[in-house]
Amino acid sequence: MAEANASIVDLDGVEKHFGAVHALDGVDFAVAAGECVGLVGHNGAGKSTLMHVLAGTLSPDRGGIVVGGTQQQSYSVALAQKLGIRCVFQELSLCPNLTVAENARINHASLTGFGWRRRAGDLILKKLSEIFPGHGIAATEIIRDLSLAKRQMVEVARAFTVTDDPLNLVILDEPTSSLDAHAASQLLDFVRRVVAGGASCIFISHLLGEILKYSDRVVVMRDGKVVAADRAAAFDHEKLVNAMGGAEHRSATVRDRAHARDDTPIQIRAKPERQHDGAELVAHKGEIIGLAGLSGHGQTQLLLRVFEGASRSIPGIAVAAYQRSAT
Numbered sequence: 001m002a003e004a005n006a007s008i009v010d011l012d013g014v015e016k017h018f019g020a021v022h023a024l025d026g027v028d029f030a031v032a033a034g035e036c037v038g039l040v041g042h043n044g045a046g047k048s049t050l051m052h053v054l055a056g057t058l059s060p061d062r063g064g065i066v067v068g069g070t071q072q073q074s075y076s077v078a079l080a081q082k083l084g085i086r087c088v089f090q091e092l093s094l095c096p097n098l099t100v101a102e103n104a105r106i107n108h109a110s111l112t113g114f115g116w117r118r119r120a121g122d123l124i125l126k127k128l129s130e131i132f133p134g135h136g137i138a139a140t141e142i143i144r145d146l147s148l149a150k151r152q153m154v155e156v157a158r159a160f161t162v163t164d165d166p167l168n169l170v171i172l173d174e175p176t177s178s179l180d181a182h183a184a185s186q187l188l189d190f191v192r193r194v195v196a197g198g199a200s201c202i203f204i205s206h207l208l209g210e211i212l213k214y215s216d217r218v219v220v221m222r223d224g225k226v227v228a229a230d231r232a233a234a235f236d237h238e239k240l241v242n243a244m245g246g247a248e249h250r251s252a253t254v255r256d257r258a259h260a261r262d263d264t265p266i267q268i269r270a271k272p273e274r275q276h277d278g279a280e281l282v283a284h285k286g287e288i289i290g291l292a293g294l295s296g297h298g299q300t301q302l303l304l305r306v307f308e309g310a311s312r313s314i315p316g317i318a319v320a321a322y323q324r325s326a327t
Contacts, residue, residue, distance in 0.1 A: 009066065011030070036214060051087060056080035099117075121140070122139075203215060
């Protein structure tokens, strides 16, 4: 990792207000050359707003933006791109009606003239293969026809492509949210290689294990402010959770809710067909259960079996409504 004083970007006292909401409240934030900074915080902590300021898609109300040692005036997306700053936001920015190659061309004005589609396709496919070997994506495919995971792969790969403008810093905002474990590992290993080559990365993830494993330094935000910053080795999962907002209070709340559920009737018990351990979905009366997972991991099939279990006997599924009617 580069020396701390060799900063690629340096944000000084950045503020951003949305009406009465202080999304950013005097934030100081810097990234050194050849550094991967993990940025964490609960929803609403200000992480994405700060990255929008750095990417040029939002203008700060107050504060300075220094890139490459130069104070920037009239900072914008175009200027950020020219200075080598790229961003992959959670809300993918690909044009769904264009091909993979055509989307790659959007970031590279130098790809003009006869054969530009072929050159754009070669550019993006080379980077896709470098980051995600075996990706199975063709340059001529329309973005809307791709799965969400493959769209995210294209978005990430496009951010790392280089023609005229340099590549100094890539912001990755929840880049693994739509990827399976294998593709996520491919991406994060590639990020480490890029950082070792001298470029930098800001990595935002709700998966704290990824942050601790792949970051050089971790910055924690809460309520629009930076509340902790140190080497990744100085944190563990518990310290990060505490810095983000106090695990003790949440643990007590969870215990209280668990105790309250002891006397609440169970409405549903459901175990996926391929579940061989004791884990199961349990829904008490009056609860709202969030069921998460990547596409194809079995959530829909489990819910369909629960639905069927309300009218007939299904192995591994117990629904109170059916049990009452059966008796």
